[in-house]
Amino acid sequence: MVEKAKIRILFVDDEPNILKGFKRSLRPLRSLWDMTFAPGGKQALTILEQSPFDVVLSDMRMPEMDGSQLLEIVRRTYPGIMRIILSGHSDEDLIMKSVKSAHQFLSKPCEKQTLISAVSRAGYLDNILQPSGLKDRLGGIECIPSLPSLYEEMMWDMDRGSGSADSVGRIIEQDMGMTAKVLQLVNSSFFGIHRHRSRVREAVSFLGIDIVKHLALDMNVFSRFNRALSIVGVEEIHDHSIRTAGIAKQIAGDGKMGNGKMNAKTADNAVICAFLHDIGRLLMAEYFSDQYERVVRLAGQEQMTVPEAEQAVFNVTHAEIGAYLLGLWGLPDMIVEGIAFHHSPARAEPENMELAGLIHAADLIEHHVSQGENLDRCMDKIDPAFRQKQGMSEKVAQWLTIADNRGGN
Ligand SMILES: [Fe+2]
Ligand SMILES: [Fe+2]
Numbered sequence: 001m002v003e004k005a006k007i008r009i010l011f012v013d014d015e016p017n018i019l020k021g022f023k024r025s026l027r028p029l030r031s032l033w034d035m036t037f038a039p040g041g042k043q044a045l046t047i048l049e050q051s052p053f054d055v056v057l058s059d060m061r062m063p064e065m066d067g068s069q070l071l072e073i074v075r076r077t078y079p080g081i082m083r084i085i086l087s088g089h090s091d092e093d094l095i096m097k098s099v100k101s102a103h104q105f106l107s108k109p110c111e112k113q114t115l116i117s118a119v120s121r122a123g124y125l126d127n128i129l130q131p132s133g134l135k136d137r138l139g140g141i142e143c144i145p146s147l148p149s150l151y152e153e154m155m156w157d158m159d160r161g162s163g164s165a166d167s168v169g170r171i172i173e174q175d176m177g178m179t180a181k182v183l184q185l186v187n188s189s190f191f192g193i194h195r196h197r198s199r200v201r202e203a204v205s206f207l208g209i210d211i212v213k214h215l216a217l218d219m220n221v222f223s224r225f226n227r228a229l230s231i232v233g234v235e236e237i238h239d240h241s242i243r244t245a246g247i248a249k250q251i252a253g254d255g256k257m258g259n260g261k262m263n264a265k266t267a268d269n270a271v272i273c274a275f276l277h278d279i280g281r282l283l284m285a286e287y288f289s290d291q292y293e294r295v296v297r298l299a300g301q302e303q304m305t306v307p308e309a310e311q312a313v314f315n316v317t318h319a320e321i322g323a324y325l326l327g328l329w330g331l332p333d334m335i336v337e338g339i340a341f342h343h344s345p346a347r348a349e350p351e352n353m354e355l356a357g358l359i360h361a362a363d364l365i366e367h368h369v370s371q372g373e374n375l376d377r378c379m380d381k382i383d384p385a386f387r388q389k390q391g392m393s394e395k396v397a398q399w400l401t402i403a404d405n406r407g408g409n
Pocket of ligand 2: 240244277278363
């Protein structure tokens with residue numbers, strides 16, 4: 001039997017009692033985690049030089065080197081390591097310094113279960129990405145760029161100080177990069193107080209306009225696409241995503257109210273998951289542009305689909321790339337799986353399969369509708385392994401009817 005690799009985690013805190021507390025309460029996990037403890041940033045960096053780690057979890061307020069300084073060095077030197085910051089609520093100003101260097105933000109005191117699920121993600125995400133060799137590049141990404149037009153509008157609004165949470169929420173919800181950043185923050189236990197939020201405008205008003213302004217103007221967490229613009233149709237991908245989210249919303253709305261057959265969590269996450277399902281294409285085109293040019297050429301010349309060409313060049317597709325980064329950023333598991341398996345929903349965990357299938361169907365429906373094709377032919381394109389799962393074939397037929405009755409838009 002192949003033994004599952006242990007997650008190697010480095011805890012950094014200047015208070016000996018906190019480290020002792022971690023040691024004591026996490027002892028039962030010794031068979032799954034290799035735990036090392038450092039009393040400060042300098043010691044942590046020495047330990048990191050000596051052996052590889054999967055996760056660094058650092059306290060924010062420490063003498064000499066604070067958590068955000070440490071994590072920024074880790075980001076630059078060992079970008080593939082998952083970086084988690086731990087901070088007390090009185091340190092809100094301080095934690096803003098880490099919004100680009102940390103992947104996830106936990107509040108102090110941290111519930112054991114919250115900590116366990118944040119760290120356990122490292123192993124799960126490795127499985128999604130393997131063995132593409134892209135982990136370091138993805139781990140170092142601080143933000144996902146925005147559509148130039150929406151970026152300008154956002155910065156204009158912020159500069160003039162005229163934006164309200166509602167007007168800014170309306171801009172953010174049309175842009176995949178800004179949406180992902182906002183969801184990264186509100187889904188963390190520090191900013192989100194343990195409630196998963198999947199509605200963008202609600203998330204923006206929860207964070208508050210002052211925080212969004214600070215993020216935009218002082219922390220520069222929003223940026224605009226550069227290289228991707230000459231490689232893929234960035235606007236087209238956004239338009240496709242907005243329309244796919246619209247279709248997912250219709251299906252989820254009917255599925256929830258109609259005969260009540262749809263899981264409530266599926267319905268809640270459907271819109272945001274559909275909106276973000278192709279975010280990996282944007283990431284690949286922006287951050288791996290030379291290789292992605294080859295993907296575009298292959299897909300054009302060799303009669304390959306885009307995912308087939310991505311697989312040939314990267315050994316992984318945009319589905320896994322998008323899911324990996326959003327998973328690293330702490331978005332809910334269900335959304336991560338819905339994105340990872342939107343081409344192959346039967347591979348999702350049973351509790352997430354309905355959402356992955358819904359995104360798969362909405363994606364196909366959108367392609368059919370935008371090409372003026374009849375939805376009758378859509379059923380044949382649904383992943384056969386998914387259709388064979390119990391009850392899924394009827395569900396897909398029902399979803400196609402809902403989309404067809406509404407004209408698919
Ligand atoms: Fe896709
Ligand atoms: Fe798509």
